[in-house]
Amino acid sequence: VDNGKCDIKKLVKxxxxxxxxxxxxxxxxxxxxxxxxxxxxxxxxxxIEKTSIGSLNGSRKGTLNKKWRVIVNDSRK
Known part of the structure; x- marks a missing residue:
């Protein structure tokens, strides 16, 4: 993202x-x-605003990210 090799607008589209x-x-x-x-x-x-809240890795434990409507359980931290 930082070095400009990816067209972010096109990726979002x-x-x-x-x-x-x-x-x-x-x-x-x-x-x-x-x-x-x-x-x-x-x-x-x-x-994604009218979708149900889900988890990215299947676990229902973690912090809720309301903006992206996911439960984030980042084991790297």
Missing amino acids: YAVCFPNIKTRKCIGLILDDAGVPENILKPLIKS
């Missing part, structure tokens, strides 16, 4: 059309953690 909601949430969470501005992520946020 493709992610919005992706049928798997869990993948959209994961992409959004990663881009958000990488510091991508919210105005670029807005279409992706809008595409």
Whole structure:
């Protein structure tokens, strides 16, 4: 993201059309953690706002990220 090798706007555009909601949430969470501005992520946020809350790794333990509607259980921290 930092060195400009990835077109973030194009990635978000493709992610919005992706049928798997869990993948959209994961992409959004990663881009958000990488510091991508919210105005670029807005279409992706809008595409998941009426979905159920889920977990990225299957565990129901962890912290709730309301923006991306996922339970984050990051064992790396």
